[in-house]
Amino acid sequence: MHSLGERILYIRKKNKLTQKDFADLINVARSSIGKLENDEVSPSAATLLEISKAFNVSIDWLITGENYSKNNEIIKYTNEEIVNIIENASDEDKEFIYMFFNKFKKLFKDN
CATH class of the missing domain: 1.10.260.40 (lambda repressor-like DNA-binding domains)
Known part of the structure; x- marks a missing residue:
C-alpha cells in the first residue's frame, strides 16, 4: 500500500x-x-x-x-522534557516551534 x-x-x-x-x-x-x-x-x-x-x-x-x-506508538518525551527542549532552543528555533504549534492548533480548530 x-x-x-x-x-x-x-x-x-x-x-x-x-x-x-x-x-x-x-x-x-x-x-x-x-x-x-x-x-x-x-x-x-x-x-x-x-x-x-x-x-x-x-x-x-x-x-x-x-x-x-x-x-x-511510544510517547518519546515527557512534558518536562519537552519544556526543557524548548527552553534550551535558540530564539530562531523557538520562533519556529511557536509558529508550528499555532498552525497545528488552527488546523484542529478549523476542523
Missing part, C-alpha cells in the same frame, strides 16, 4: 464496510470516501483522527504506512 487512499480502502475492506457505513463511522459524506480512496482529495486532520480512533490505527500509519497500531 503506497498511498493514503490505499490504506483507507484497506481499512474499509478489512472491516467489511460499505462506503456509506465507513462514512457514517468517521462522520463524513459517503461521496467523500471514493475520493479519499482514490487519492482525489486529502482528509482533514479531524478525519484522520476519526479513522485512527475508530479503527485503532496510528495517524502515522495512515500518512506514511509505518507503525500500524496505535498501541505501538
Whole structure:
C-alpha cells in the first residue's frame, strides 16, 4: 500500500464496510470516501483522527504506512522534557516551534 487512499480502502475492506457505513463511522459524506480512496482529495486532520480512533490505527500509519497500531506508538518525551527542549532552543528555533504549534492548533480548530 503506497498511498493514503490505499490504506483507507484497506481499512474499509478489512472491516467489511460499505462506503456509506465507513462514512457514517468517521462522520463524513459517503461521496467523500471514493475520493479519499482514490487519492482525489486529502482528509482533514479531524478525519484522520476519526479513522485512527475508530479503527485503532496510528495517524502515522495512515500518512506514511509505518507503525500500524496505535498501541505501538511510544510517547518519546515527557512534558518536562519537552519544556526543557524548548527552553534550551535558540530564539530562531523557538520562533519556529511557536509558529508550528499555532498552525497545528488552527488546523484542529478549523476542523
